[in-house]
Each structure stands twice: as C-alpha cells, then as structure tokens.
Amino acid sequence: MMLVQEAPTWWGTRRKRRAMAASFGMRYVAASARNAILVADGIELTGIRGRRTWRPFVRRRLDFIATQLPGGTVGGVVHLGSTRVAVVVCHLGLHPRGRIHELAQILSLCNSFGTPYLLTGDLNEEPDGPIWKRLAEEGLTDLGADAGPTFNSSTPYKRIDGALLSTGPTRTSSRNALPPLTARLRHVPATREDLAAASDHLPMLVELSLSASD
Template sequence: MSFEASLEAPGPARDPHVIRVASYNVRALKDDRAALVEVIRAIAPDVLLLQEVPRHPVSGHRIATFADDVGLTWFGGRRYRMSTTLMTSLRLDVLDACHGRLPVRRFDEPRGFGMATVRLPGHRPLVAASAHLSLRGTDRLPEAKALLGAAATRGLPVVLGGDLNEEPAGKTWRYLARGLREVSADGPTYSAQQPHKRIDGIFASAELAGTTPDLVLPTAQLAAATDHLPVVVDVDVSALSE
C-alpha cells in the first residue's frame, strides 16, 4: 500500500473469496472529517475496525451518521463508554455483534472491543474484532489475553486488529502473533503527519491468508484525517468456502 498525492481510478471488482479489513484510529472524529471520509471510501473496507470513536453516552447518532457517510453499516448497541467499535459493508452477512469490556484499573478510561461474527456468502463465518489497548505497558498483555479469550468462545477463525499502543518487539504484540498470524504490512502507522513507529496491526487465524492491497491513498487527506495511518489487509477466506 502506498501513500501518494492523488487517488487512482477504482480497480476491478474484488475477488469473491477476499474480505478487505481495515483498522483505523479516528481520534474521536476531531480532525478533518471530510478527509477521513474520503480516505475510508478510497479503502472500501468490508470490515472497518475502529478505535477512538466518540464515546460519550449520546454519541451513537454521530457514529451512525459517520457509517452512512463512509457507506458502511454500524450495528450500534451498548458500548460501556468505550471508544472501540467496527463497521461492515453490505458484502457481508452480520450474524451477531457486540461490544465487550477489557480489564482496566479502577478510575482508568474504559477499554474494550467491538466484535462481530460475519460471513461472506458462500463461506463459513469468522469473527472480526477491534481493540484499543492501554498506554500502560503492564496492562496490555492482560487485555490481549481477555480479547483472544472472548474471540475463542465462538470457535471460529478470527481476524483481529487495532491500535495496540505497542511496537512489534513488545511482549503483547508477540503474544498476539503467536496465537494468531500477523498479516498486516511492516510499516509505520503513527503519526500520520510524520510516520515513525508501528503501533497498529491486524492478525488472523492460520487458515486465513492476508495480503496488502496495492492502494494509492491521498497523502494530504491522510495527514488531515486523524493522527494514525490506516492498516489495510485483503483476507483470503477461500479455506472457508462451503
């Protein structure tokens, strides 16, 4: 995936066995909203794993409107004052979806996950999950274990992504890469203005292969949209064909 100054014309129709998954920290929609919408529409994800969406109790309408603007569906539901969720395209059937809490210290900001069981028609279902882990290093591994535990209860292949607040050498990143397989590209994701460290990633079960699509995204809009770069992976679900 490359970051250039302009958008290319739309490419060919997506492979019928591929789901495009993107993870994106949108910084509470505080930056250039029009630029953010343009970037997400250019990515055209089937699953959009979001971190730092507005989290106050009456912000649901803002998130629903944002989903409409980017051409995706948001399942809503109780969010426990968290800022993590996900959205899906109409290519996928959403069989169930929820938000769940991760363990945090008393008085800390609530942290959790958005999780959905989705199915590409003609394929068996999988679980997609979005997470935003703690800034405090000692808290991230317990959060990651709780997240994988919640996904494992469904007994399905998993695609998991988010803002890990940790680089690949960290023990939490390495823990996730052992339980799943790292499928996102090796490149900096923060900051969008001056990319210098990789703290966002996508992981998948062994039977799900992932490749980085050859996207050309507008650099000016990326820098204006939010403080993170998006992470995008085309997940091959051929192994789940029925």
C-alpha cells in the first residue's frame, strides 16, 4: 500500500492517478484533495472516508504573502489477521496556527474509524513543534523518532514527515484488547539519486505486523 501526498491533480486527475498507480503495479482507490491511497493486488481497503480540511487561504512569511491549496485527508480500513487497522494520509499546510485547526479535523476522521490507526503524512513541522506534541497527547507513537531527516531528498536536514501509530488495537474475533500490532519504520532500499528524482521528500517505509500470539 502506498500513501501519497501531492498526487497528480488538475486536468485529468483520476486518469493521471490511475496511470501513476499502474506504473507501480498498484491500483488507485481513494483520495481527498492531493492525498491519495494506492493498493497492491490482494489488499482490500474498506470503509473509505475522506475529508476536506479547512485551512487559511492566505499565509504570510516575513514580507511574503501567498495562497494555499485546499487541504484534505483520506483513509480506510485493512485487515491484518483478525485485527482491523485504519490507514490515514494527510498533508498539513504552511500556516503555523492553521495546522492546529487542520489536525483537529484529521484526528476526528482518524477516531471515526473506531479502530487503531496509522497516521502518515507531511506535517510541515519538526518534531519539537505543537503538532507533534498534540499527537503525543493523543497517545500516538512516533515510529520515526530515530529515522533521521526526511527533507529535502537531495540534502536532508530536517524531519517534517511523520508515521504515527495509535495504541490499544482491538481484535474482531475476540474481546481481548491486548495490542497485537507491532510496527517499525525503515529506509526505502533505493539510491539517493533515485529518491531525489522521485520527490523533494524522502519516503517512509512502515512495516506493520501481528504479534506471535495473534
């Protein structure tokens, strides 16, 4: 499964995204704004939900004033054995205070699935910022705490992308609420030149697995 920010848009949006997915041997299944989810054969994404997120239309930095494209977040549920987990992708804006309001909308969508969830995306903020603090307060585990910088892909110097896992997963086949999920984030096995050609951010590879007891 691939969770994409800044997917192709404007004219021929769906055609472009389907072509992008096909180039990876995957299917384009869901999107909101410029966030998209692609899946490989054999993976079914159910209960898909997307939401446009409010963000300030204008942002200011020093003497520079610019507009922002609309925000959005999208997710769905996959099954790992008897465990249901939602996967959600987002892309926060460049307005510092606006990101707080966006995050509240995103967490509302995440919690609406009623399952443990993996939240990924470009948070446009380093880990000492208020967004990361709010996610920690929500009980999410930062999977990339030791992963190193993610931006930019040519000469990475800061981490502004996140992959965070909620706690307390439940099982569909049992009342036992012990967490059966484990997760880790690792680097994508590709050359720096290829990664820089693909995006201005480094990708994150998240591996979710069930505990041996499941």
